[in-house]
Amino acid sequence: xxxxxxxxxxxxxxxxxxxxxxxxxxxxxxxxxxxxxxxxxxxxxxxxxxxxxxxxxxxxxxxxxxxxxxxxxxxxxxxxxxxxxxxxxxxxxxxxxxxxxxxxxxxxxxxxxxxxxxxxxxxxxxxxxxxxxxxxxxxxxxxxxxxxxxxxxxxxxxxxxxxxxxxxxxxxxxxxxxxxxxxxxxxxxxxxxxxxxxxxxxxxxxxxxxxxxxxxxxxxxxxxxxxxxxxxxxxxxxxxxxxxxxxxxxxxxxxxxxxxxxxxxxxxxxxxxxxxxxxxxxxxxxxxxxxxxxxxxxxxxxxxxxxxxxxxxxxxxxxxxxxxxxxxxxxxxxxxxxxxxxxxxxxxxxxxxxxxxxxxxxxxxxxxxxxxxxxxxxxxxxxxxxxxxxxxxxxxxxxxxxxxxxxxxxxxxxxxxxxxxxxxxxxxxxxxxxxxxxxxxxxxxxxxxxxxxxxxxxxxxxxxxxxxxxxxxxxxxxxxxxxxxxxxxxxxxxxxxxxxxxxxxxxxxxxxxxxxxxxxxxxxxxxxxxxxxxxxxxxxxxxxxxxxxxxxxxxxxxxxxxxxxxxxxxxxxxxxxxxxxxxxxxxxxxxxxxxxxxxxxxxxxxxxxxxxxxxxxxxxxxxxxxxxxxxxxxxxxxxxxxxxxxxxxxxxxxxxxxxxxxxxxxxxxxxxxxxxxxxxxxxxxxxxxxxxxx
Numbered sequence: 001x002x003x004x005x006x007x008x009x010x011x012x013x014x015x016x017x018x019x020x021x022x023x024x025x026x027x028x029x030x031x032x033x034x035x036x037x038x039x040x041x042x043x044x045x046x047x048x049x050x051x052x053x054x055x056x057x058x059x060x061x062x063x064x065x066x067x068x069x070x071x072x073x074x075x076x077x078x079x080x081x082x083x084x085x086x087x088x089x090x091x092x093x094x095x096x097x098x099x100x101x102x103x104x105x106x107x108x109x110x111x112x113x114x115x116x117x118x119x120x121x122x123x124x125x126x127x128x129x130x131x132x133x134x135x136x137x138x139x140x141x142x143x144x145x146x147x148x149x150x151x152x153x154x155x156x157x158x159x160x161x162x163x164x165x166x167x168x169x170x171x172x173x174x175x176x177x178x179x180x181x182x183x184x185x186x187x188x189x190x191x192x193x194x195x196x197x198x199x200x201x202x203x204x205x206x207x208x209x210x211x212x213x214x215x216x217x218x219x220x221x222x223x224x225x226x227x228x229x230x231x232x233x234x235x236x237x238x239x240x241x242x243x244x245x246x247x248x249x250x251x252x253x254x255x256x257x258x259x260x261x262x263x264x265x266x267x268x269x270x271x272x273x274x275x276x277x278x279x280x281x282x283x284x285x286x287x288x289x290x291x292x293x294x295x296x297x298x299x300x301x302x303x304x305x306x307x308x309x310x311x312x313x314x315x316x317x318x319x320x321x322x323x324x325x326x327x328x329x330x331x332x333x334x335x336x337x338x339x340x341x342x343x344x345x346x347x348x349x350x351x352x353x354x355x356x357x358x359x360x361x362x363x364x365x366x367x368x369x370x371x372x373x374x375x376x377x378x379x380x381x382x383x384x385x386x387x388x389x390x391x392x393x394x395x396x397x398x399x400x401x402x403x404x405x406x407x408x409x410x411x412x413x414x415x416x417x418x419x420x421x422x423x424x425x426x427x428x429x430x431x432x433x434x435x436x437x438x439x440x441x442x443x444x445x446x447x448x449x450x451x452x453x454x455x456x457x458x459x460x461x462x463x464x465x466x467x468x469x470x471x472x473x474x475x476x477x478x479x480x481x482x483x484x485x486x487x488x489x490x491x492x493x494x495x496x497x498x499x500x501x502x503x504x505x506x507x508x509x510x511x512x513x514x515x516x517x518x519x520x521x522x523x524x525x526x527x528x529x530x531x532x533x534x535x536x537x538x539x540x541x542x543x544x545x546x547x548x549x550x551x552x553x554x555x556x557x558x559x560x561x562x563x564x565x566x567x568x569x570x571x572x573x574x575x576x577x578x579x580x581x582x583x584x585x586x587x588x589x590x591x592x593x594x595x596x597x598x599x600x601x602x603x604x605x606x607x608x609x610x611x612x613x614x615x616x617x618x619x620x621x622x623x624x625x626x627x628x629x630x631x632x633x634x635x636x637x638x639x640x641x642x643x644x645x646x647x648x649x650x651x652x653x654x655x656x657x658x659x660x661x662x663x664x665x666x667x668x669x670x671x672x673x674x675x676x677x678x679x680x681x682x683x684x685x686x687x688x689x690x691x692x693x694x
Contacts (some may be wrong), residue, residue: 028620040659059612304372307327590661
């Protein structure tokens with residue numbers, strides 16, 4: 001890949017963009033930092049000087065990459081050639097309807113559709129299939145995103161919620177990429193608008209019965225801070241605020257119970273979470289406290305019969321426990337599943353007769369099903385859960401929407417070589433039926449690919465898991481193969497090994513792909529996260545370096561063939577390791593990278609900053625200031641050689657301001673000692689997740 005780029009240079013490229021220097025001093029704790037590119041931050045995103053610089057960077061990137069146009073076109077054709085463009089998702093049954101999404105040939109966006117279940121009274125079965133023939137109930141398109149997107153350069157639906165009686169739909173629309181949504185309510189059958197849109201809200205949206213909605217709005221720094229009740233037919237200005245979270249370390253979330261009888265409003269920081277509930281049958285009754293606000297204790301909730309079910313994490317029970325409490329006495333808790341040091345409880349999923357627990361053990365997800373006693377019978381500790389078996393050595397499993405009243409659990413499964421597959425699992429019989437698998441056109445054959453789990457030794461002796469995939473007939477494993485190493489390592493997020501059809505363009509050209517499951521993520525349990533945050537954040541970076549060194553030592557690749565990639569907080573990872581060990585890598589791709597850590601974390605006016613202090617630390621405290629400064633990528637750029645680097649950004653990004661990657665690139669251009677290519681691409685009409693559409 002690198003050789004292709006090098007051989008394509010024009011003999012007379014345009015001048016490399018050079019951002020002007022304007023000295024900006026920042027002093028704290030007797031330490032002076034100088035930021036010559038502070039001027040690149042323009043919150044209005046309209047400064048002609050800033051936009052001109054970004055456009056110059058884009059033009060330079062386009063010019064340098066013009067010689068690879070043939071390869072780009074080939075990879076695009078490969079990728080598109082694998083996609084079954086005219087396809088539908090696995091239908092989900094809700095009451096009398098099957099709901100699903102349809103994609104059309106040549107179209108960027110989906111249609112949201114439904115059909116009547118026939119016969120409606122038939123009990124759900126794992127063998128159910130939605131009829132589609134000429135005699136089947138007619139397909140009805142509720143919303144066609146392609147039509148809506150025609151008027152916008154960016155278009156994304158953040159929520160699509162059907163009312164309990166299936167008559168109305170509320171959907172949240174973002175047309176800039178800034179994740180500030182407008183919610184429209186329409187008649188599901190006629191598509192006619194119902195009332196006026198709700199503006200400037202998050203995508204957290206739930207029906208409270210058939211005639212009201214709960215939604216969340218944000219403060220001036222985009223922190224979700226207020227939950228509102230909206231009654232259909234009334235103006236948004238008359239909506240009632242049910243709760244205002246004034247602590248700027250906390251943000252609000254919204255969740256419906258699987259039973260649909262309660263809505264849960266969750267207020268949480270990175271360490272603490274407490275819950276209110278709303279009885280959907282009487283929304284005018286407002287919110288009631290379910291779990292109290294206790295520092296260091298985090299809770300989530302669900303409901304069945306006469307009990308609430310609580311997942312609770314504390315410093316002592318760091319991998320969580322599952323509790324139950326009666327609706328009429330929420331302070332009386334019974335432990336159903338106790339805390340285990342080796343098994344992390346990620347999520348619980350309730351059914352009328354079953355409890356499903358999504359867990360992690362040894363870095364891999366697992367799904368355990370428990371039979372529940374009849375409603376009204378005593379609830380004690382659960383025994384003898386049935387764990388579902390999966391085949392690949394590394395894989396990912398995610399819960400999908402299931403019907404509360406049925407015994408059918410739906411989940412999606414994939415691995416680095418197995419396309420996303422949706423299964424219905426009968427919790428009474430243990431029978432599992434494949435309902436839908438992502439179609440990969442062309443000559444794709446999963447048996448050509450090998451997936452492996454390996455373990456690298458970190459500098460402190462900790463074993464770091466790696467997930468690896470390659471095509472067995474192309475890879476030599478003698479150190480000569482090119483390898484792309486991906487990492488993230490923040491927010492307790494698990495980067496599980498899932499399938500991506502576009503990745504085949506790498507694998508089928510002889511690349512090895514690897515994921516480093518480094519500390520700061522959640523792959524190995526809560527402590528894995530705790531040991532890669534705050535004053536232990538550098539473990540994230542040294543773990544990644546250890547994984548890179550392991551791959552070289554085991555002859556998966558060499559330094560000359562090792563490329564790395566990460567985005568957002570994973571972009572911080574890439575920026576940090578580039579400063580620490582630039583000799584280790586041939587090329588790096590860092591997307592929307594969080595690289596100006598100290599400056600951003602010192603500025604509460606920037607979205608998400610205050611709530612992040614429990615993740616990165618509060619640099620207004622001396623210990624955190626100097627620790628963060630020791631790894632912040634912008635603050636640690638040196639006069640040294642760097643590998644080839646591509647940096648991307650989105651002008652409207654509310655999570656990582658475009659100015660962070662812009663400063664990173666400008667300072668690198670000024671200080672690095674090599675002639676290796678450095679490219680910056682800023683999408684001027686997109687946000688954190690790049691362009692919309694497929």
